[in-house]
Amino acid sequence: MSLVRKPAPGFKSVAVIDKEFKEISLDDYKGKWVLLFFYPLDFTFVCPTEITALSDKNEEFQDLNTQVICCSVDSKYAHLAWINTPRKYGGVGDINFPLLSDLKKEIARDYDVLIDDKGRALRAVFIIDPFGKVVLEIVHDLGIGRNVEEVLRSLKAIQANYDTGEACPANWQPGDDTLKEDPEGSKEYFSKHA
Numbered sequence: 001m002s003l004v005r006k007p008a009p010g011f012k013s014v015a016v017i018d019k020e021f022k023e024i025s026l027d028d029y030k031g032k033w034v035l036l037f038f039y040p041l042d043f044t045f046v047c048p049t050e051i052t053a054l055s056d057k058n059e060e061f062q063d064l065n066t067q068v069i070c071c072s073v074d075s076k077y078a079h080l081a082w083i084n085t086p087r088k089y090g091g092v093g094d095i096n097f098p099l100l101s102d103l104k105k106e107i108a109r110d111y112d113v114l115i116d117d118k119g120r121a122l123r124a125v126f127i128i129d130p131f132g133k134v135v136l137e138i139v140h141d142l143g144i145g146r147n148v149e150e151v152l153r154s155l156k157a158i159q160a161n162y163d164t165g166e167a168c169p170a171n172w173q174p175g176d177d178t179l180k181e182d183p184e185g186s187k188e189y190f191s192k193h194a
Contacts (some may be wrong), residue, residue, distance in 0.1 A: 013025075033127065
């Protein structure tokens with residue numbers, strides 16, 4: 001069952017932030033947008049490409065009042081080792097957001113992305129609005145890396161919808177027209193031709 005339009009499950013766990021361990025919770029980010037990004041495991045092949053792509057775009061997310069949080073079932077020590085490993089050797093190097101440890105697998109389970117028999121999470125993205133409600137959920141299998149540009153575009157579209165109350169059509173980009181409730185007078189047309 002999708003979490004979209006429902007309150008985001010709360011969490012509290014230890015993350016690595018600026019190479020230090022710190023307990024964080026979803027409540028710490030009330031009033032901000034949150035991009036919660038699940039990935040399967042540290043020290044794998046696809047995951048570092050996603051984490052580094054997110055880190056390289058983090059300033060754009062921050063400009064949109066959005067906190068990126070990446071989460072996997074690895075320990076805080078594995079996260080720290082991965083951060084301390086240079087990118088050219090399969091690490092993520094310095095990153096600009098928390099890497100959250102879900103060692104007990106409770107967060108992945110609460111967001112319904114845990115693969116029980118594998119003991120790791122699917123690739124998943126959740127955008128949580130400043131009021132704590134899930135407004136976007138993308139979940140897919142392990143072998144496909146996500147497009148960070150599309151995640152960023154989706155966030156901008158959601159925020160535009162919140163700001164204007166208008167809908168964003170397919171392939172919408174910032175600066176494009178949004179759709180009014182009745183963009184072409186369709187209600188009037190159908191009432192005359194019904």
